[in-house]
Amino acid sequence: MKKWIAGMLAVFMGVVSLSIPFAGLHTAEAGVKDTSDKKLKIVTTIFPEYDWTRAVLGEREADVELTMLLDNGTDLHSFQPAVKDIMKVSGCDLLIYVGGESDEWIEDALKSAQNKNMKTINLMEVLADSIKEEETVEGMQENEHGHKHEDEKEYDEHVWTSLRNASTVCDAIAETLTEMDPENKDIYQSNAEAYQKKLSALDAEYQNTVENxxxxxxxxxxxxxxxxxxxxxxxxxxxxxxxxxxxxxxxxxxxxxxxxxxxxxxxxxxxxxxxxxxxxxxxxxxxxxxxxxxxxxxxxxxxxxxxxxxxxxxxxxxxxxxxxxxxxxxx
Structure with missing residues (x-):
């Protein structure tokens, strides 16, 4: 799949570069004032990122255009981006993505991003100190179709399954939104803190369940x-x-x-x-x-x-x- 994506990105980018000037994305024809929607465009790849962003935005959600790319049940590991997906990534103001091997196509798309002021949140980078390598435990069948070279490390992408990681990422989302929209700093910080309290309470329930x-x-x-x-x-x-x-x-x-x-x-x-x-x-x-x-x-x-x-x-x-x-x- 990765080879297919790499091969098609060049074609996709050509389409994007031709189509974006006519897509109404922060553009205006000569002599005509641009009246297109100026909402902040936020793109997330998967559900946890999307829902955390909603929680931090709170009442501000209606004032942004929030998109989740993988919204039709496609698994992260088998997702193949269409032209519209790359266009959304290329033209957004904030991109939130996992940053693991399954997101290699995003790294390529960002190199040709139309919005040069775009901000990004890469979960693997935010959680750098707690990222774990993929492991093979006793009895586990090795992946016969893997493509990792012997000298490469393969990291576990599923960071969102940790409530503690979720709390850390919410901090990053609140900080980034504050940088982009400082007038609403208090809203983002307050929403993040309230949501983190819920995460912490559920974390304590998990801990208590396991201990007993x-x-x-x-x-x-x-x-x-x-x-x-x-x-x-x-x-x-x-x-x-x-x-x-x-x-x-x-x-x-x-x-x-x-x-x-x-x-x-x-x-x-x-x-x-x-x-x-x-x-x-x-x-x-x-x-x-x-x-x-x-x-x-x-x-x-x-x-x-x-x-x-x-x-x-x-x-x-x-x-x-x-x-x-x-x-x-x-x-």
Whole structure:
């Protein structure tokens, strides 16, 4: 996919450079005053960034044009930008993106950005001190289709699964909005602080749940994009694949290992992530002694849709629901 994106970006940029003068993006024809919408344009790539920005904006949300690129359920790792996506990135005032390997196309798009005064928030850079390398734990099937060179480090992109990381990013969003719109500094700072209190309260609930749990190990018959969450609370885990893996079929060796771990640890649940077809989880359970474990789902928020947002889904509501699921699994 990366090669395809790199090959098409040149074509996309050519289209962008030709089309933007006619797109009404902060332009005016000769002798005609520009009356186009002057709202601040903020583009986020994924749902957590979008929802954090909404929380910091608060009552100011109506005064900006806030866009989430991946709003149709496409997973971050399989997203292929269209011309309109690159145009949105190129012409926005503030871009908030993860900054990992899946965002390589953005780095290329920024080199040809039409708005030279654009500000960016790269989550991986903001959270530099707490970024973790991808790891392969015991029993995990290695990604056969990976493209990492031996001398390259591969970092775990799923930083948003940590409530503590969310709080840090909200600080960065508030600071950047203050720089861009200093007249409303108090609003952004106040909204960020109020939201961070909610994050902190939920963080404490997670900590209390884990400290009083009967179990401290999660087993995923799926990809595992929750390392930041488990590390926050000292949980152990086993998984079929790493969080960024492209694999969809587990080997007999992987299935057998996970089934034996379920038996060995006396686990009553096997996890999948959202939108999984559960096939691997069902096969793992079929190979355990009891064969009666529950299949539970933790939502990694990688494919939240615009419709779900319209129906009231928020970052906090997803994390609250994930906590309920954890309580069931750990007790």
């Amino acid at each position: 749990a009967k179990q401290n190990t999660l087993l995923f018959a799926d990809r595992f994009p929750f390392r930041y969450l488990t590390d926050d609370y000292g949980l152990n885990y086993y998984a079929a694949f790493s969080g960024c893996s492209a694999e969809s079929e587990a080997s007999f060796k992987t299935i057998t290992f996970l089934a034996k771990k379920v038996d060995e640890l006396g686990l009553n649940s096997v996890f999948t992530i959202e939108k999984s077809d559960d096939r691997i989880a069902q096969t793992v359970i079929e190979n355990t002694k009891a064969k009666d474990q529950n299949i539970l789902v933790l939502n990694s928020m990688q494919s939240i849709t615009a419709q779900e947002i319209a129906d009231g889904t928020t970052y906090l509501s997803v994390m609250e629901e994930n906590l309920k699921v954890l309580k069931e699994a750990l007790n």
